[in-house]
Amino acid sequence: MFRKLIKGAKKIAFEAQEKDRIGENLIGFIRENPVRKSVSDRLIQQRPQRPPSPFLLTPKLKTMPLVPIILAIALVTGGVSAAAEQALPGDFFYPVKISVNEEVRSVFTLTPRAKTDWEIRRLERRFEEVEVLATANELRAELLPVVEKNIKNQTARVQSDINQLEEINQPLVVEVVSDLESVLRVHNEVIKNINIARENETVNILLSEIQQEKEVVAEVKTQIIEMVDKLSIFIPREEAQRMQDSAQAKIAEVKNYIEQEKRSLDAKSVIETKKILEEAEKLIGRGRAEFEKEQYPSAFLLFQKAYQYAKDAQRVLIIIAKLIPIIPIVDIPVVVPIDVVVPIELVAPLVPAEPTEVPIMPEWNAYRDALHRFTVNYPKDWISTDIRGLRYSESELPELLLQRGFGPNQMNVPVSLIVYRGAPNNASKFISLLDTDIFERQKEETILVGGVSGIKYSLANKATGEQCTAVLVYNNEKTYGLGICPQDLYLAEYNSMLSTFRFVK
Amino acid sequence: MNEKEFARYYNTFADAIFRHCYFRLSDREKAKELVQESFMRTWVYLAEGNKIKSLKAFLYRVANNLVIDELRKKQVYSLDELKEDKGYEPSYEQEKSLQNRVEARHIIKALENLNQPSRDALIMRYIDDLKPKEIAELTGETEDTVSVRIHRAKKYLQEILKNKEDYV
Numbered sequence: 001m002f003r004k005l006i007k008g009a010k011k012i013a014f015e016a017q018e019k020d021r022i023g024e025n026l027i028g029f030i031r032e033n034p035v036r037k038s039v040s041d042r043l044i045q046q047r048p049q050r051p052p053s054p055f056l057l058t059p060k061l062k063t064m065p066l067v068p069i070i071l072a073i074a075l076v077t078g079g080v081s082a083a084a085e086q087a088l089p090g091d092f093f094y095p096v097k098i099s100v101n102e103e104v105r106s107v108f109t110l111t112p113r114a115k116t117d118w119e120i121r122r123l124e125r126r127f128e129e130v131e132v133l134a135t136a137n138e139l140r141a142e143l144l145p146v147v148e149k150n151i152k153n154q155t156a157r158v159q160s161d162i163n164q165l166e167e168i169n170q171p172l173v174v175e176v177v178s179d180l181e182s183v184l185r186v187h188n189e190v191i192k193n194i195n196i197a198r199e200n201e202t203v204n205i206l207l208s209e210i211q212q213e214k215e216v217v218a219e220v221k222t223q224i225i226e227m228v229d230k231l232s233i234f235i236p237r238e239e240a241q242r243m244q245d246s247a248q249a250k251i252a253e254v255k256n257y258i259e260q261e262k263r264s265l266d267a268k269s270v271i272e273t274k275k276i277l278e279e280a281e282k283l284i285g286r287g288r289a290e291f292e293k294e295q296y297p298s299a300f301l302l303f304q305k306a307y308q309y310a311k312d313a314q315r316v317l318i319i320i321a322k323l324i325p326i327i328p329i330v331d332i333p334v335v336v337p338i339d340v341v342v343p344i345e346l347v348a349p350l351v352p353a354e355p356t357e358v359p360i361m362p363e364w365n366a367y368r369d370a371l372h373r374f375t376v377n378y379p380k381d382w383i384s385t386d387i388r389g390l391r392y393s394e395s396e397l398p399e400l401l402l403q404r405g406f407g408p409n410q411m412n413v414p415v416s417l418i419v420y421r422g423a424p425n426n427a428s429k430f431i432s433l434l435d436t437d438i439f440e441r442q443k444e445e446t447i448l449v450g451g452v453s454g455i456k457y458s459l460a461n462k463a464t465g466e467q468c469t470a471v472l473v474y475n476n477e478k479t480y481g482l483g484i485c486p487q488d489l490y491l492a493e494y495n496s497m498l499s500t501f502r503f504v505k
Numbered sequence: 506m507n508e509k510e511f512a513r514y515y516n517t518f519a520d521a522i523f524r525h526c527y528f529r530l531s532d533r534e535k536a537k538e539l540v541q542e543s544f545m546r547t548w549v550y551l552a553e554g555n556k557i558k559s560l561k562a563f564l565y566r567v568a569n570n571l572v573i574d575e576l577r578k579k580q581v582y583s584l585d586e587l588k589e590d591k592g593y594e595p596s597y598e599q600e601k602s603l604q605n606r607v608e609a610r611h612i613i614k615a616l617e618n619l620n621q622p623s624r625d626a627l628i629m630r631y632i633d634d635l636k637p638k639e640i641a642e643l644t645g646e647t648e649d650t651v652s653v654r655i656h657r658a659k660k661y662l663q664e665i666l667k668n669k670e671d672y673v
Contacts, residue, residue: 005662009524009528009631012523012527014523019516022537025541026541026545030548033548
């Protein structure tokens with residue numbers, strides 16, 4: 001009996017997830033507390049030395065090549081692996097990141113699911129590197145073989161893990177394949193949009209590769225989903241319930257992320273993300289109805305889709321948060337899964353007008369768009385950036401991004417100018433400000449903008465109560481939109497901008 | 506030692522250190538915390554450039570000290586509270602581990618018939634598989650004292666188990 005008791009006791013162990021979680025914590029801790037030099041090395045360092053000359057450091061640094069300087073800094077601070085974490089293809093420490101740091105983390109993942117999740121994350125890390133390089137326009141041709149090989153190898157690793165999972169758990173395979181597909185889809189879209197303005201040929205080559213991988217994975221995903229749909233036996237009630245819990249948890253996590261990071265996130269992306277989350281919640285509602293009818297496979301798939309929506313939204317927000325500090329003008333479109341914006345009708349007919357003279361406002365900057373034939377003035381301390389094609393790839397027309405301040409203090413001014421081809425009721429599809437799901441249209445009035453009659457909308461955000469204004473003007477077979485949201489700051493500047501708006505020949 | 510080697514040690518010893526903490530504290534969540542803490546402290550010791558002859562022995566020493574600290578804190582609580590498995594949360598996906606947890610409760614119940622030093626000695630000898638000499642090093646007692654305590658504790662527990670059909 002005693003032996004039996006001891007035998008039983010020895011079987012007691014961590015659950016694999018618990019062990020993984022502590023392993024993850026440890027890795028984080030180890031990274032923050034790297035190994036310092038040995039005691040004997042430190043003793044050598046402590047020998048009395050001649051006081052350094054205050055003039056010594058600067059000339060010495062100037063003559064040292066960059067790599068040894070980085071190496072020296074990293075070694076002195078003990079952070080080789082920490083330095084490697086930020087490395088990009090072509091960097092000195094990049095091999096450390098791939099072969100040491102990431103492999104060490106792999107050792108800590110014990111369950112097949114955790115391992116696959118980590119391999120998917122590694123693939124994302126490869127894409128994030130490409131995004132940083134593409135944003136800075138530094139993806140040179142000689143880096144292409146490395147980047148291509150990395151992405152290909154990593155996708156193959158994930159696929160091999162998925163094959164192993166397939167033997168263990170079918171519903172799990174749906175989740176991870178969807179996740180893989182989402183990574184390829186979202187990053188493909190992001191890289192494509194970054195490259196529109198830059199037209200880097202190397203990035204284009206890479207994009208065609210990613211596109212192929214994406215299509216293969218999408219096909220696999222469809223097959224698996226069809227199989228799950230047909231073979232209801234694979235989805236028990238508990239799996240569907242677990243998927244619902246996961247989807248709800250993910251939605252809550254993204255909402256929480258938005259709440260915590262709202263100051264640093266782009267306002268429009270937040271609005272788009274919230275729309276996606278609403279769609280995800282609707283899917284959960286539909287899934288619940290199926291669940292009540294004991295249709296667990298269809299409930300599972302709806303919950304899974306909801307989870308994927310929330311994950312996509314989170315992925316895009318995280319990408320934006322990472323890229324904005326690198327080049328503040330970057331603006332990434334959120335991949336909206338379905339069209340949720342209702343087109344609106346204008347209350348008054350719009351009359352095309354002849355161009356009028358440009359007003360003189362010497363103290364302000366002037367923005368002139370020869371293609372779309374208009375000018376507008378804006379305050380002198382604002383910076384304007386034409387982010388043509390970076391937002392709403394459907395339109396391929398410019399949006400003027402206005403910012404204030406420089407460097408880390410730079411912030412987006414909540415005023416935006418957009419031009420869309422076609423009449424306002426087509427264009428409004430893309431103008432999130434006018435989305436009746438989010439904004440209540442409190443007032444509509446006809447005003448003259450640049451000598452052309454347009455509509456001014458006073459709007460209130462249903463959730464936050466924030467007041468916003470949007471003006472739409474139709475001319476030259478295009479719709480010009482000028483909006484401010486929220487309007488508690490810069491309303492005076494916005495009104496002055498409206499007064500300076502002119503059409504030109 | 507580098508990160509990778511340390512990760513391997515973690516994978517090798519984490520379960521054993523967990524058992525060591527769990528059976529002595531009867532608190533699953535606390536045991537998890539102490540495992541993490543033991544490995545972190547060991548890493549800090551290594552990161553400061555110190556050498557460790559036997560990592561296993563070192564880990565047990567750290568974990569043992571942490572358990573003792575925890576037991577001191579726990580003395581203020583009632584015995585009933587000690588008996589509770591605080592980390593117990595039924596989980597649908599882990600039927601196997603659920604059985605383990607139920608089994609663990611039986612074992613803890615049996616071990617609670619012993620006083621703390623006897624219980625610790627028994628756990629270290631038979632669950633942690635430490636030799637009397639190693640236990641003596643950990644507890645600061647002589648090897649003879651430890652051996653006698655293990656022998657008595659084992660005999661006492663065997664008698665208790667004989668009288669209880671629960672554990673047959």
